[in-house]
Amino acid sequence: MELNTLRDEARDLLDETVALRRTLHRWPELGNELPVTRETVLGALEGLPLQVTLHETTSGIAAVLDGGKPGPTVLLRGDMDALPLKEDTDLDFESATEGQMHACGHDTHTAMLVGAAKLLSSRRADIPGRVLFMFQPGEEGHGGARFMLDEGLLDLAPKADGTASPVTGAYALHITSNLPTGWIATKGGSIMASADTMLITVTGRGGHASQPHHALDPIPIACEIVQAMQMMVTRTIDVFDPSVVTVGRITAGTTNNVIPETAEILGTIRAISEATRNKVRDGIRRVAEGVAAAHDAQVAVEFSDGYPVTANDAGAADFALNVVNEIIGKNNTVRLPNPVMGAEDFSYVLNRVPGAMLFLGGTGADRNPATAAPNHSNRVLFDEEAMVNGMAVYSAMALRHLVGAPT
Ligand SMILES: [Zn+2]
């Protein structure tokens, strides 16, 4: 199947894709319930030959394009949710909802996935298999992908012609302001980190600040735990299978002359392998309990599971880079040397289906990607031109996955 016209076809769709993106941008929604976004997406998909399933536990949409020939199913993911922050971009389509902003570019993902649905629909008769478009809510910490999997996202009925068509590959794009417009970057193996939360509560005895020997001050103990955790990471974790432990908040006390009863340490734990993820959690518990015991204090250590490590299938990442080279050229492709320590709930999909997540550059030539406001910033800007390559890459990965590379 010839793919060399895909980029031109994507460019023809750019105006309507930009319009959709700006509508989504203007009306951001948070979490797993995105009623306005869902209606907007459904409106944009109207008239396409898709079997649409509206998920019930979330606002997720699963849309299937059933190709004209037998074959497996390939999944393309676009996330739809925004973030809780005030936008300061001064764009004329700036968020109209105070305190909510599409600061991670998910509005572009949703619009590009709609564009890919249009591109692929026009080739429907020639497609050997199916394409499952996964429009997911709740990526920003709400586990939207997991809810969609639990609701049977991958448990598709056979194709309309009765042939089996299991999901054999899954691909996602994520726009980033750290790369020039239209560039694609990925790697095999771990590409994003796991992200767990730790909460450590040190309990001593309150008292007068002038007489610490009559109290048991939890504050220096908490400080010692924070330091000891950093030492534990550098001395026990392999630098080539790293972890980041960051304490983002310490809470204790009320004033200068009172020793409080408790001190609380809240932080995040990042790792790029499940082995290190578990080792760090064990280390944090050991260090916190050991330091507290040394000072005769009590400690409670709680972890809450965040997203697992996002692991690209090595073969799928190579395949994706080859497809990108084929349609947008080698000059705009980057094989990443390292994972990114952010987290992604596409990890849940990749734990079930081999596939890959790719980054798409979104900073135009008028700005420097190294200093541009990053994703999640109140000032982040994404160059809409990047959506041309995004739509073409989504579509090409699906087609090549089903049709195979030219020989
Ligand atoms: Zn984000």
Ligand SMILES: [Zn+2]
């Ligand atoms: Zn994101």
